[in-house]
């Protein structure tokens with residue numbers, strides 16, 4: 504079974520790192536609690552180009568942390584599931600994400616796929632990926648509007664507006680990677696479409 508996993512703010516603390524970079528640059532002391540929008544205007548009026556430059560910078564990746572519990576999760580589940588990271592970003596940004604994951608997940612025979620979406624900056628939409636029969640994990644509700652069989656909204660105890668349901672859709676809501684592990688334990692034994700025991 505395949506699991507499609509988002510990168511920014513699902514696997515890693517992207518928002519925290521960008522806020523740190525803005526704080527350093529402009530002498531602020533903002534935190535993720537101050538964040539109200541996707542483009543960090545609630546932190547400081549940076550331009551879209553500045554945001555993209557930060558996401559493409561070495562500094563971003565040099566000081567990026569995993570979300571709590573993710574490393575343990577991947578250690579426990581990588582051999583039972585096919586892992587595909589699927590992430591929106593520029594070509595440079597996605598290339599760096601893939602390299603960072605390879606470096607930071609030091610497993611022998613480590614095998615994962617990485618799908619970078621929106622590299623031409625034209626169409627950021629995960630629904631272009633066929634996720635039928637798979638589980639999808641993302642911190643953004645609208646990114647879950649795909650054909651995945653099971654959709655998991657990972658909130659990490661946040662309540663951002665992009666985590667609110669924008670339409671009727673079946674999904675599971677979790678706050679931790681340990682909870683995601685429990686969900687996968689279930690689907691190791693039960694078919695995710697029919698819910699019959701395998």
Ligand SMILES: [Mg+2]
Pocket residue numbers: 509510511512513641642643
């Ligand atoms: Mg995300």
